[in-house]
């Protein structure tokens with residue numbers, strides 16, 4: 001965790017002192033306020049919590065039946081590199097197209113982009129199987145799904 005600031009204070013009266021943290025007692029200047037050589041260090045630490053999310057969806061015209069569109073949009077951990085990517089995968093049966101975009105979450109750099117007729121994907125598994133998970137497992141990019 002990154003240290004945001006370090007501040008030395010007089011341990012007796014609390015006055016802020018311009019003294020390097022860790023200065024040995026004999027080298028300390030007595031506090032100009034009260035003369036004490038007792039010190040108290042204040043350290044501020046910041047940390048970042050990042051939320052990851054993955055949304056799966058299936059769109060159907062009727063309650064039953066094959067979804068005409070399905071996909072996944074969200075964050076995906078690339079196991080090999082340990083990097084987080086943004087994944088967008090849409091199997092659009094209504095329009096007959098398949099789209100998969102993988103980009104670096106931090107830089108926005110597109111790493112992998114496929115946009116092609118769905119018919120090309122028959123045999124890869126993505127078009128045949130109904131879940132995003134199996135589509136992901138057979139992706140050319142080699143992203144493995146996170147199983148929960």
Ligand SMILES: [Zn+2]
Pocket residue numbers: 010011012013014015031032033034035036
């Ligand atoms: Zn003092």
